[in-house]
Amino acid sequence: MTTQPALTLVRGDLTEQHADVLVNAANSSLLGGGGVDGAIHRKGGPAILDACRDLRASRYGKGLPTGQAVATTAGRLHAGHVVHTVGPVWSREEDRSALLVSCYRESLVVAAGLGARSVAFPAISTGIYGWPMDDGARLALRTVREETRSPVTDVRFVLFDADAYAAFERALAELDRSAG
Ligand code: AR6
Numbered sequence: 001m002t003t004q005p006a007l008t009l010v011r012g013d014l015t016e017q018h019a020d021v022l023v024n025a026a027n028s029s030l031l032g033g034g035g036v037d038g039a040i041h042r043k044g045g046p047a048i049l050d051a052c053r054d055l056r057a058s059r060y061g062k063g064l065p066t067g068q069a070v071a072t073t074a075g076r077l078h079a080g081h082v083v084h085t086v087g088p089v090w091s092r093e094e095d096r097s098a099l100l101v102s103c104y105r106e107s108l109v110v111a112a113g114l115g116a117r118s119v120a121f122p123a124i125s126t127g128i129y130g131w132p133m134d135d136g137a138r139l140a141l142r143t144v145r146e147e148t149r150s151p152v153t154d155v156r157f158v159l160f161d162a163d164a165y166a167a168f169e170r171a172l173a174e175l176d177r178s179a180g
Contacts, residue, residue: 004148005155007141009172010120011165014158015043018078020116021071023107025124026084028063030056030070035127040082044075048082067102069110081114083107087125090132097139100125104143108150118154123164133164137171145175 014022014036025036030052032041041048051072056063064070069085085103088096103124111119123140125131144155159165 003153004145005150005152007144007172008154008156009165009168010156010158011160011162012158013039013160014120014122015039015077017120017156017158019118019120019154019156020080021083021107021111021114021119022074022077022079022081023069023111023119023121023124024082024084025122025127025129026064026086028065028086030060030064030084033128036122040077044077044082047073047075052084067099067106069103069106071110071114079120080116081111083110083119085124087129087131090125090130097135100131100136100139101143104140105147108144108147108152108155112151116152118156119152120156120158122158122160123168126164133167134171137164137167138174141168141171141175145179 024040027033064086066086066088069083071081071083074082085107087103088099123136126133126136157168159168
């Protein structure tokens with residue numbers, strides 16, 4: 001028997017969520033930035049940056065490669081951990097979908113390794129990194145649906161604005177239709 005994590009769409013700010021894991025749309029420096037990343041460091045406090053600096057001084061001297069994921073403390077956020085992942089920058093010339101799929105998959109693997117049951121994701125790469133929202137939503141939802149053996153039971157996508165929420169709603173309806 002296979003089980004699928006329950007998928008929920010939420011409109012709002014990721015940093016307000018209560019979950020075992022909050023996923024950060026980071027960059028490979030792990031040292032902060034704008035968007036979700038900026039909000040996570042602002043609200044989570046300096047403990048997150050300290051942990052990221054430790055990672056840069058040890059396992060990830062050259063930075064976290066695109067498509068991979070790593071955990072730190074969640075500082076003052078309402079979560080057990082933050083899992084940082086680096087999405088691909090969208091490109092017209094090159095299909096980087098496999099890297100975006102890898103972000104979701106690897107984040108779930110890291111979360112499962114921490115014993116997490118609930119994971120909240122932003123729409124990775126769809127902000128500063130320029131990924132078209134409809135395609136980003138399709139890839140995100142399809143990837144999570146394929147994780148039929150993950151111990152994570154609750155996956156939430158936290159969408160910042162009405163357009164992002166609508167794109168995820170459409171993609172979820174499409175996925176449900178194709179699943180019959
Ligand atoms: N909660 C939920 N979603 C948010 C929030 C929030 N607080 N803030 C923005 N979004 P982005 P990326 C949405 O730019 O495209 C950073 O500088 C946003 O509207 O955060 O992966 C990093 O350091 C968009 O739909 O991440 C990297 O350099 C989605 O979250 C770079 O940005 C992702 O937007 C990563 O770019």
